[in-house]
Amino acid sequence: MRNAVQNILKKFGNDRGRLMDILKGVQSELGFVNEEAKKLIAEGLDMSYVDVEQTLSFYHFFTDSSRGKYTVYLNNSAVAEMMGRSDVAAAFEREAGCKFGSVTEDGLIGLYDTSCIGMNDQEPAAIINGKVFTNLTSYDVKDLVAAMRSGKVVSDLITKYGDGKNSDGLIKAMVANNIRKSGDVLLTSHKAGEGMVKALDMEPAEVVDIVKASYLRGRGGAGFPTGLKWDFCRKSNGEVNFVLCNCDEGEPGTFKERILLTEYPELVFEGMIIAGYAIEAQEGILYLREEYEYMLAYLEAVLKGMRENNLLGENILGKGFNYDIRIQLGAGAYVCGEESALIESCEGKRGEPRNRPPFPVQKGYMQQPSVVNNAETLASVVKILKNGADWYTMRGSRESTGTKLLSVSGDCKYPGVYEIEWGIRVRDILDMAGADDVQAVQVGGPSGECIGPKEFKRTICFEDLPTGGSIIIIGNKRNLIKDVVLNFIDFFIEESCGSCAPCRTLPPIMKNRLEKILNGHGVMQDVKDLEQWGAKMKMANRCGLGQTAANPILSTIRNFREKYEELIRKDVDFDSGFDLAAAVADSCEYVGRKPNL
Amino acid sequence: MAEKIKFTIDGKECYAEQGQTILAAALDNGVYIPSLCYLKDLIPAGSCRICNVKVSGRFMTACTTPVNDGMEVENNTPELEELRKSIVEMLFVSGNHFCPACEKSGNCELQALAYKYQMMVPRFPYIFPEKEVDPSSPKLFIERNRCILCKRCIRSIKDESGKSLFAFKKRGNKLMINLDHELAATMTDEMAEEAMEICPVGSILRKEKGFDQPIGHRKFDKQAIGSDIKSVI
Numbered sequence: 001m002r003n004a005v006q007n008i009l010k011k012f013g014n015d016r017g018r019l020m021d022i023l024k025g026v027q028s029e030l031g032f033v034n035e036e037a038k039k040l041i042a043e044g045l046d047m048s049y050v051d052v053e054q055t056l057s058f059y060h061f062f063t064d065s066s067r068g069k070y071t072v073y074l075n076n077s078a079v080a081e082m083m084g085r086s087d088v089a090a091a092f093e094r095e096a097g098c099k100f101g102s103v104t105e106d107g108l109i110g111l112y113d114t115s116c117i118g119m120n121d122q123e124p125a126a127i128i129n130g131k132v133f134t135n136l137t138s139y140d141v142k143d144l145v146a147a148m149r150s151g152k153v154v155s156d157l158i159t160k161y162g163d164g165k166n167s168d169g170l171i172k173a174m175v176a177n178n179i180r181k182s183g184d185v186l187l188t189s190h191k192a193g194e195g196m197v198k199a200l201d202m203e204p205a206e207v208v209d210i211v212k213a214s215y216l217r218g219r220g221g222a223g224f225p226t227g228l229k230w231d232f233c234r235k236s237n238g239e240v241n242f243v244l245c246n247c248d249e250g251e252p253g254t255f256k257e258r259i260l261l262t263e264y265p266e267l268v269f270e271g272m273i274i275a276g277y278a279i280e281a282q283e284g285i286l287y288l289r290e291e292y293e294y295m296l297a298y299l300e301a302v303l304k305g306m307r308e309n310n311l312l313g314e315n316i317l318g319k320g321f322n323y324d325i326r327i328q329l330g331a332g333a334y335v336c337g338e339e340s341a342l343i344e345s346c347e348g349k350r351g352e353p354r355n356r357p358p359f360p361v362q363k364g365y366m367q368q369p370s371v372v373n374n375a376e377t378l379a380s381v382v383k384i385l386k387n388g389a390d391w392y393t394m395r396g397s398r399e400s401t402g403t404k405l406l407s408v409s410g411d412c413k414y415p416g417v418y419e420i421e422w423g424i425r426v427r428d429i430l431d432m433a434g435a436d437d438v439q440a441v442q443v444g445g446p447s448g449e450c451i452g453p454k455e456f457k458r459t460i461c462f463e464d465l466p467t468g469g470s471i472i473i474i475g476n477k478r479n480l481i482k483d484v485v486l487n488f489i490d491f492f493i494e495e496s497c498g499s500c501a502p503c504r505t506l507p508p509i510m511k512n513r514l515e516k517i518l519n520g521h522g523v524m525q526d527v528k529d530l531e532q533w534g535a536k537m538k539m540a541n542r543c544g545l546g547q548t549a550a551n552p553i554l555s556t557i558r559n560f561r562e563k564y565e566e567l568i569r570k571d572v573d574f575d576s577g578f579d580l581a582a583a584v585a586d587s588c589e590y591v592g593r594k595p596n597l
Numbered sequence: 598m599a600e601k602i603k604f605t606i607d608g609k610e611c612y613a614e615q616g617q618t619i620l621a622a623a624l625d626n627g628v629y630i631p632s633l634c635y636l637k638d639l640i641p642a643g644s645c646r647i648c649n650v651k652v653s654g655r656f657m658t659a660c661t662t663p664v665n666d667g668m669e670v671e672n673n674t675p676e677l678e679e680l681r682k683s684i685v686e687m688l689f690v691s692g693n694h695f696c697p698a699c700e701k702s703g704n705c706e707l708q709a710l711a712y713k714y715q716m717m718v719p720r721f722p723y724i725f726p727e728k729e730v731d732p733s734s735p736k737l738f739i740e741r742n743r744c745i746l747c748k749r750c751i752r753s754i755k756d757e758s759g760k761s762l763f764a765f766k767k768r769g770n771k772l773m774i775n776l777d778h779e780l781a782a783t784m785t786d787e788m789a790e791e792a793m794e795i796c797p798v799g800s801i802l803r804k805e806k807g808f809d810q811p812i813g814h815r816k817f818d819k820q821a822i823g824s825d826i827k828s829v830i
């Protein structure tokens with residue numbers, strides 16, 4: 001072990017900043033990072049053991065003990081549940097002979113839940129030893145587990161590959177693209193370098209001006225004007241500037257980065273190059289969620305090709321610009337999509353969002369001015385540079401120019417990715433996706449807004465309903481509060497970094513209260529409590545996760561109040577929610593006594 | 598001397614050094630902004646969220662936000678005091694705090710804030726989480742039932758080469774404080790004493806020493822928290 005760990009440490013130059021890669025490397029080698037390995041790493045990086053453990057224990061996919069020769073991570077997003085996850089989970093438990101959250105006695109198979117893996121359009125889906133399995137049925141599970149028992153290699157269990165580049169020799173995934181609608185900006189042909197040649201012929205400041213003139217706004221959700229962000233970064237005092245491309249894509253129901261990276265990786269990388277040129281950086285980092293590790297070898301090969309064509313590296317296209325890109329793999333943490341948490345993670349730390357100010361454009365990666373942009377934002381930049389700002393602003397709505405990739409999933413015939421112009425009505429999306437009998441639409445993922453039919457005339461854009469791209473359609477057959485809201489709250493409980501007192505404390509309390517209501521013990525005061533506590537979450541927390549974690553409850557109380565009113569007791573003002581008879585049932589049975597209540 | 602910045606807290610005129618945080622400047626101006634994770638001279642954590650103030654309609658933590666010229670800070674308002682009180686209550690229900698049996702009672706900042714906010718009983722249901730006590734180092738007990746995860750120990754207790762003795766482990770509602778056993782074995786009595794001192798609650802306790810100050814004679818038994826911060830004018 002000592003040798004293995006030391007080789008990995010050496011590979012990353014015994015650099016603490018690369019702790020994520022080191023842990024990943026050790027885990028790939030040993031299957032886990034146990035006490036001995038942690039000690040060796042601490043020694044090699046000259047840091048304390050608990051500091052190594054701090055990073056390790058933060059991330060869902062890192063572990064200090066074996067999770068089985070075959071490790072199954074079954075997505076537990078709300079849409080996965082809608083598509084039959086519980087049957088698949090039961091089949092895994094039955095066939096493997098162990099419960100979720102544990103490993104079989106012989107150490108062969110480990111079963112674990114995991115938050116949305118970006119496959120909402122082909123659920124139920126699981127990641128097994130890094131490979132994605134989609135559209136699972138209990139029948140498939142039988143075969144899968146039998147194959148594991150016979151010692152097969154996981155990649156051999158994939159029988160057919162998905163469309164497009166999913167069948168590329170370096171990806172070989174059964175994932176389907178499900179591109180349902182292409183626009184003329186992003187999901188359209190692209191000749192490598194056509195945006196950057198234009199950029200490299202200008203002064204960096206001119207590039208920023210063009211992006212400003214396009215009114216492009218960030219596609220990660222917050223909609224901050226991209227040109228302005230770059231300008232702030234240029235004006236910050238630092239030694240070097242950095243570009244970080246956000247491909248964490250953790251918001252349940254989002255999977256558009258999956259498409260961009262599978263089919264248009266050069267476009268994303270080119271956007272990073274243009275951003276790098278504009279802010280005069282020398283290095284860009286693409287932060288890739290571990291769930292998309294199945295694309296890593298392919299993406300590295302694309303980068304290699306770009307280096308060979310002198311689109312990256314020294315003196316790019318003879319214009320005297322030096323720039324390269326590295327890919328930083330995450331390890332399972334939604335909060336690492338938050339820009340400052342992403343930076344912490346790139347520095348090898350636990351993904352805890354930073355206090356602001358300073359903002360990343362002032363002090364970001366390595367305390368240097370940094371631009372963090374969503375992959376779709378950067379991809380759009382390439383087309384803006386190629387075709388001009390005016391061409392771009394002809395698309396979209398007044399305050400939201402251009403096109404947007406929507407990830408549509410849930411109760412509809414055609415789940416997948418749609419490139420639409422901003423300003424489209426929700427109703428039109430439902431029509432395109434083949435969704436009738438719709439109870440609600442969750443716009444912008446769990447942190448967004450849940451709307452009912454009365455609001456389907458509203459439009460998707462920053463001035464009305466903003467979204468990072470997640471559109472989840474919830475049919476009338478669903479129990480909105482139980483199947484959706486409760487699932488979303490569990491997601492936030494699982495994904496909070498835990499730093500802020502309200503964010504780590506209130507969601508579990510709110511969940512209990514919601515369950516009390518669902519169990520028929522709710523009263524009016526419970527709904528009021530939920531509203532008040534939710535308001536405090538918005539006020540008091542540091543980052544967007546905590547500030548929006550109560551949204552599933554708040555937006556359904558606002559837009560579907562009748563569903564709560566149906567559930568609560570109207571005959572009383574108070575119900576403790578405590579069932580004494582049930583609480584003493586076990587002990588009564590044990591001593592053979594009838595409860596006398 | 599560098600030019601001072603002028604700003605106000607609840608209308609009161611205050612002065613700050615360039616780059617000073619709202620909380621530090623408030624203390625210099627004799628204004629108390631309740632806080633728990635803040636400790637002078639440490640990098641602010643912004644994690645307990647109690648020092649939330651309002652500036653231009655937005656909530657921000659006073660311990661992390663630098664003062665700007667002309668800033669108008671709301672501090673002692675019913676809305677903010679209610680928010681702070683509820684955070685204190687959250688901290689009570691998310692741990693297991695049995696004050697009468699705690700070595701830190703009377704010197705505990707969490708308890709003192711509960712007194713300040715006249716908390717009789719938290720308005721949130723108790724969670725009664727299971728927490729593990731770590732008694733394994735020679736000089737300290739880590740009583741996680743009382744830890745409020747303020748990071749003061751993480752930020753301040755380091756060995757001479759700068760390595761942290763304390764760190765977080767896990768995340769979310771499973772987040773916990775973790776003491777490095779190897780480094781803890783090398784702790785001097787002074788370091789152990791300092792660790793206990795900086796912990797705002799009774800989560801870091803010295804071994805073989807305790808209750809040397811009788812209850813009733815301790816810091817907050819005699820004066821309310823924040824009452825020593827007097828207006829300098």
Ligand SMILES: Cc1cc2nc3c(=O)[nH]c(=O)nc-3n(C[C@H](O)[C@H](O)[C@H](O)COP(=O)(O)O)c2cc1C
Binds near residue numbers: 221248335374377543
């Ligand atoms: C909890 C949380 C998760 C986030 N996840 C992502 C993400 O997965 N991808 C993303 O691009 N932005 C995400 N963001 C937004 C980023 O903080 C940031 O605003 C964005 O990457 C900036 O890029 P843009 O301006 O191009 O949108 C997240 C924010 C929060 C608070």
Ligand code: SF4
Binds near residue numbers: 335499501503504546
């Ligand atoms: S709001 Fe939640 S996720 Fe964000 S920093 Fe605070 S504890 Fe962490």
Ligand code: SF4
Binds near residue numbers: 743795798
């Ligand atoms: S042990 Fe004490 S100082 Fe350390 S985080 Fe917990 S409460 Fe804060």
